[in-house]
Amino acid sequence: GQQVMQIPQYQHVQEGEDFTTYCNSSTTLSNIQWYKQRPGGHPVFLIQLVKSGEVKKQKRLTFQFGEAKKNSSLHITATQTTDVGTYFCADAGGTSYGKLTFGQGTILTVHP
Amino acid sequence: DGGITQSPKYLFRKEGQNVTLSCEQNLNHDAMYWYRQDPGQGLRLIYYSQIVNDFQKGDIAEGYSVSREKKESFPLTVTSAQKNPTAFYLCASYDWLSGANVLTFGAGSRLTVL
Numbered sequence: 001g002q003q004v005m006q007i008p009q010y011q012h013v014q015e016g017e018d019f020t021t022y023c024n025s026s027t028t029l030s031n032i033q034w035y036k037q038r039p040g041g042h043p044v045f046l047i048q049l050v051k052s053g054e055v056k057k058q059k060r061l062t063f064q065f066g067e068a069k070k071n072s073s074l075h076i077t078a079t080q081t082t083d084v085g086t087y088f089c090a091d092a093g094g095t096s097y098g099k100l101t102f103g104q105g106t107i108l109t110v111h112p
Numbered sequence: 113d114g115g116i117t118q119s120p121k122y123l124f125r126k127e128g129q130n131v132t133l134s135c136e137q138n139l140n141h142d143a144m145y146w147y148r149q150d151p152g153q154g155l156r157l158i159y160y161s162q163i164v165n166d167f168q169k170g171d172i173a174e175g176y177s178v179s180r181e182k183k184e185s186f187p188l189t190v191t192s193a194q195k196n197p198t199a200f201y202l203c204a205s206y207d208w209l210s211g212a213n214v215l216t217f218g219a220g221s222r223l224t225v226l
Binding site for chain 1: 143145147152153154155156157160162170202204206213214215216217218219220
C-alpha cells in the first residue's frame with residue numbers, strides 16, 4: 001500500500017538553529033498535510049498543501065510541496081523551545097476522506 | 113467548546129481481557145477514525161466510519177472491533193485477540209462533507225497490558 005517515508009526520525013538542535021523534516025513517497029501524493037504533536041499530547045493540524053510546487057508560510061514555518069508531488073518538507077527558522085514535539089506529514093489521499101497515511105514522524109528536541 | 117472526548121486517559125489491562133475505549137464528539141462530523149500510535153511508527157489506521165451504522169477496517173483491524181450506533185460516538189474494543197495491545201490510541205473526526213479536509217484528534221487513551 002501507499003507508504004510515506006519521513007526523515008530524519010530524530011533531530012536535536014540548539015535553540016536558534018534551523019530545522020527541516022522531509023517527507024517522501026514513491027507514488028504521487030494527492031495532497032499533503034502536516035501535523036504537530038507536543039510531548040504527551042495529540043496531533044494538531046498545521047497546514048495542507050495541494051498544488052505542485054506550492055509553498056506556504058506560517059511565521060517561522062515554511063512548507064513546500066514538490067513539483068512532482070512526491071515529496072514535501074517543513075522548515076523551521078530559528079527554532080524555539082516551544083517548537084519541540086513530533087512533526088508528521090500525511091498523505092490525505094484523493095477520495096479517501098480522512099484516511100490519512102502518516103509518515104513515521106520526526107521528533108524535534110530543542111536545547112535552550 | 114466543540115471537540116472530541118476520549119476516555120479513559122490511562123487504562124491498564126490484564127492479558128486475556130477485552131477493554132473498550134470511548135470516543136465522543138460534538139463537532140457534528142460524520143466521519144470518525146481510530147488510529148494507533150507506537151514509537152517510531154507514526155499513526156496507523158485501525159477502523160473508520162463515514163456514516164452511522166457503517167464502518168470499515170483500516171490497515172491494522174485484527175484484534176479490534178468498533179460500533180457506530182450514534183453519530184457522536186465511536187467506541188473501540190481491544191479484544192484479547194490483539195497480540196500487542198499496549199499503545200497510544202487516538203480517535204479523530206473529519207468534516208468531509210464541508211470540504212474542510214482536516215482531522216481533529218482527541219487527547220488519546222494510553223493502554224498498557226500487564
